[in-house]
Amino acid sequence: MKKLFSLKNKSLIFALLMTSFFAISCEKDEEPLVINEDETYSGQLTVDQLNGTNYTAGNVRIKVTPSATAGFLTIDMLQVSFSAQMPVKLDMMVQNVSYTSTNEKITLSGNNIIPIAMGGEFPAYTITNLNGEIKNGTLTLSMMCGSYPLTYSGSLEL
C-alpha cells in the first residue's frame, strides 16, 4: 500500500485523472446536438406566389418534435397562411423529416412528404426538396409546398 502512494504513483494517478478530465471535456464538445420536445421557433415565412411576388408572414410559429424513430422529426407549422388571399390559417404537420446532428448543427431533409392538415393527408401541399438546419437557436427551412417555393427563418422561443 505504501508503494502504491509513492510520489511516482501519485504523479501517475494525477496524470490519469487529468487525462480523464480532458478526455471527458473533449467528448462533451464533440457530442451531437439534440432536439428537445416541443421546441418552438418564431420567425418569418416567405412564399413565392409564382407571379413575381412573394408573400411574407411574420411571427410564424413552427414546432419541431423528435419522432419515436431515431433520426426523424416532425415539423408542425402553426396557424400559417400561404397567401394574403387565404381567409383561414392552417395547422400543418410535416412528419418523417430526417435529420442528422453534429455538435454544431442539425441538418434537416425530406422529400415527397404528404403533410397532415385539416384532419388528414393533404396531398395538394406535398412537400418536396425540404432542406433546413438548426444552428445556434435558429431554424431555417426551404421546401416546395405543392408547387410553391417556401422559406422560413425563425428563432427558438425561450
Added chain:
Amino acid sequence: MKNRGPLLLVSISLWIITGINPAAFAQNYIADTTRQSPKRNKRAVEKEIVINPLIITGYLKGGAVDEQIASITRVLMQKIETEAVTALKDLSGAVPNFYIPDYGSKATSSVYVRGLGARIDNPVVGLYVDGISYLNKNNFDFDFYDIRSVDVLRGPQSTLFGRNTTGGLVNITTLSPLVYQGSRASVGYGNGNTIFLQASHYRKLSKRTGISLGGYYKSSDGFYTNEYTDNKSDWYNGAGLRMRGQWVKSENLSFDNSFSISWVDQGGFPYGKVDALSGDVLNVNYNDISGYSRLTISEGLSYKRLFDKYTMTGVTSYQYTDDELNLDQDFSPESYFTLTQSQNEHAISQDIVFKPREAERSWRWLSGASAFFKYLQMDAPVTFKRDGIERLILAGANKGLSEVFPGEEILIKEDSFVLGSLFKTSTYGAAIYHQSYFKLGNWQLEAGARLDYEGSGVNYNSNSAINYLFTMTMSEYREIKTILKGKERLNYFEILPRAAASYNSGDIRLSALVARGYKAGGYNTQLFSDLLQNKMMLDMMDDLGVHFTQSGYSSYSVADVIMYRPEYCWNIEAGINYTPGSLNLELTLFDILCIDQQLTVFPEGNSTGRMMTNAGKTRSLGAEGSISYKKGNISLSGDYGYTNARFVKYDNGHNDFSGKYVPYVPQHTISAGADYTLKIKRVSSIADLVILHMDIKGFGKIYWNESNTLYQPFYTLLNGSMSVRKGKFSIDFWGKNLTGSGYNTFYFLSMGNSFLQKGKPMQFGISLKTNL
C-alpha cells in the same frame, strides 16, 4: 278538435238538477275591508263591511290603500266580474300605464309599467297573492276566480317590497271565508269552444274560524290555426284548487292559511312570419311541437299578533313550480332547432312587520325584515335538426373553407344533435326596512329606507357531441365533444330610500314622492346554447387545424358574459286627487330615470348570440289620469296613461339607439267604461236586475324594435257585457274585441325573419252563475 259539448251539457244539467242558485253578486259585493279614510272612501263603490281588525284581509304593508301616498289603482270584485277579467293581463289599460301584452303562452308574462318592462328573466313588477310572494315570473299569469281585489301600485315599491319592483307591485286578495260565507258556482261557454267551470264554498265553522274550498277548470280550442298541422296552435287546458282557512285564535292572535295548486297545459306561441314584400302577417305555420305546461303549488301562512303597544304581522310562504316549455325556435315549417326548457323551482320567503297599535298618533311607523331563498334547476337542451345543421352551422363553417378549397366541405353525421344545458341556480336575500309616517295638520309625510342584500350562484354544465368529416382530408367521421362547465357568484347590497309628502284639504289632496327601486341581477342562461354552439365550432376548427382570420367564429369569455348586475331606477312623481261630490279625479305626473339598465346587446367578437348586460340608461316621463263618477244607476270611469320612454344611452355593440323610444312600451293606454244598473221595480219572472256594461280600451303606439322602424299604431278594443239577475241566479253575456279590431301584440326577429303575433279576434260567451 276536442268535442267538449257533452261536458257542457252535463254541467248545465247539474246546475238545473241541483237547483244551485246562480245569484247576482251585485247586492252582496265582497267589499273592500281595508279601512278607508272617511273622506276618500268615495273612491270605493262597494259597500264597506266592518270586520274584526284581527282578520288578515290582505297584506298591504303600507296600510290602507287610501292612506298611502302612492299611485294605486284598486280593482274590486264587481269590476273583475263585470269586465270578465280572467287574468292579470286583462287589467291592461284599466290601470293607467299598465300593460301586459297577451302573447306566447302563460310563461310569457311581460309586464310594462310606466315605460319599464322586461321580456325575460326578472320582472319589473312584484306580485303577491294573499300575501304569498310570487318569486317566479312564469307564475304571474294564472286564471282568476274568486278574486276579491287587485291593487296595482305604480312606481318603485322597493323600500317595502325589495327586489324587482321598479315598475310597481300587484297585490291580489282572494275571497275570505270570514268575510263571505256561501257557495258560488259558474259555468261558462264561449267561442273557440271555450269552457269555464268554477265552484267554491265559504263557511264559518265557528265565530272565529272560517274555511273555503274552491276550484276551476278551463279549456279552449284556441283561435289561431297552425297551417302546418291544420290544428289550433293555442289550445288550452287549466285547472286549479284553492283552500283557505282563517282562525282568530284569541283577541290577540290570528292565522290565515292559503294553499293553492294549479295546472296548465297548453299550446301557444301563435307567431306568424311577416311577408318581407307585402308586410302582411302570414298564418301560423311551424312544424315542431310548441307548448307550455306548468304545475304550481303555493302555500302561505299569515299571522297577526297584537301586543300591548305593537302589532306584528308575518307571512311565511312556499312556492313550488314545475314547468316545461317547448318551442319550435324557428317558427317555420323547416326543421331548424327546438328548445325544451324544464324548470323545477322551490322558493320560500319570510316577511315580518311591526307597527304601533295606536293608529291615531301623529307619528306612526312600520319596521320589518324579510328573507327569501329559491333554488332553481333548469334543463334547457336545444336540439339542432337537419335544416338547422345545414343552414345555421355548416353554412357558416363551410363558407370560408369553400373559398380556399372549392368543392370540399365539412359534413355532420347526425340528423339532429342536442346542445345540452343544465343550470342549478340558488338565489337568496335578506333585508330590513323602516318607514315612518308623520301627520302634521293637513300634511302627511313619509320617509323610509331598506337595506337589502342579495346573493346568487349558478352552476352550469353544457355539453354536446357530434361526428364530423372534412371531405378533402378525412375518410371517416370523427367525434368531437364540447363541454362548458363552471360556476359563477353574484352578491350585492342595496339601500333603497323613499320619501313622500301629501297635503289634504278636504276635496283636494296634493302629493309628491321620490323613491329608488332596483331589479335584481342575474345570469344569461339563454345565451348558453349560442355559447356552446360557438365553442363547438371553434373546437371543430381547432381539431381540423383551421383558424379563421376575417370572419366566422371567435370565442368570448363565459365569465364576462354570463352575469349582469342589478338595474336601478329613481322615480319622482307628483299628483292631485280631487273628489267633489260623486266625482273622483286623479292626476299624476312622473319622471323615472333608470340606470345600469339591463338591455340586450351583442357580445364582443363575432358571436351570433345576444345577451343581457347593464348597457343602458332610460328616462321615462309621463302622466296618468283617472276619473270616476257615480250617480244613481249610472257609473262612469276613465283611465288614461301617457308614457314617453326613451333610451338616454344604449349602444348594443352594432348600433347606437340613444334617443329612441323603448320598444314594447305603449305610449298611451286608455280605458273608458260605463255601467248602467236597471232595477226591475215590478215583480218579474225574468229578472230583478240588469247590469249593462260597455268599455273601450286603447293601446299604442308601440314600437317593436330599438331602431323604431317598426311599430303597432294605436288601436282600440270594444268590450261589453250584460248581466241579468234573478234572485240568486244570474246569466251573463260578454264580449271582447266586439268590433274585431286587427292588431299585433308581439314582434321578434329570428334568423333574419320578422314574426308577429296577431291579437285575439272577437271573443264572446255566456256564463251562468249562482251565489248561495
